[in-house]
């Protein structure tokens with residue numbers, strides 16, 4: 001079932017804040033006899049990482065050529081924590097209504113079947129676009145924008161979203177936390193004078209993923225993530241159902 005998760009939905013980060021943390025639940029120790037260790041695990045334990053995804057763009061092959069010239073391909077600049085994904089050298093300008101724009105928005109690779117722009121709320125306010133909170137790839141009935149590159153422009157009819165917070169993990173991580181794909185978790189960030197508990201952190205389980213929470217810049221700033229003293233990922237609530 002979880003094999004159907006679209007790996008290409010995994011996006012990105014521009015800044016990483018790494019916090020080793022331990023869940024209250026007992027750790028599942030990797031099988032030391034076989035030498036097997038799930039992706040991202042350190043010393044037989046999940047290794048929680050919380051990353052801030054700054055605003056970014058995903059493009060189709062066709063749009064890469066329209067923006068950067070015929071025959072152009074994305075050029076990897078920096079690898080992201082999730083294997084196979086990268087920040088490209090290329091950036092685009094994102095233009096909203098009344099010519100409001102964000103310059104130099106990073107393109108993340110590899111290319112995708114649909115182009116998509118992921119913004120924080122602050123970005124969308126400055127652009128004048130009312131971007132809804134959506135999970136990556138769920139771009140039906142979303143606003144569009146214009147992308148401007150050095151070789152041309154692309155008009156997107158839809159695809160501008162605020163990326164919903166989520167956590168990538170492999171199935172060993174999911175077992176460790178007692179969660180399944182598409183369930184919700186809580187991320188607790190303890191931070192001096194501005195701690196935050198993030199609800200609705202969607203589990204995106206994939207066999208190759210490494211444990212990593214993605215939040216946007218507004219969320220990272222709200223809890224001053226870089227100065228956080230403790231970070232905890234836990235199963236949503238106590239397990240009781242609210243009536």
Ligand SMILES: [Zn+2]
Nearest residue numbers: 010011012214
């Ligand atoms: Zn992500």
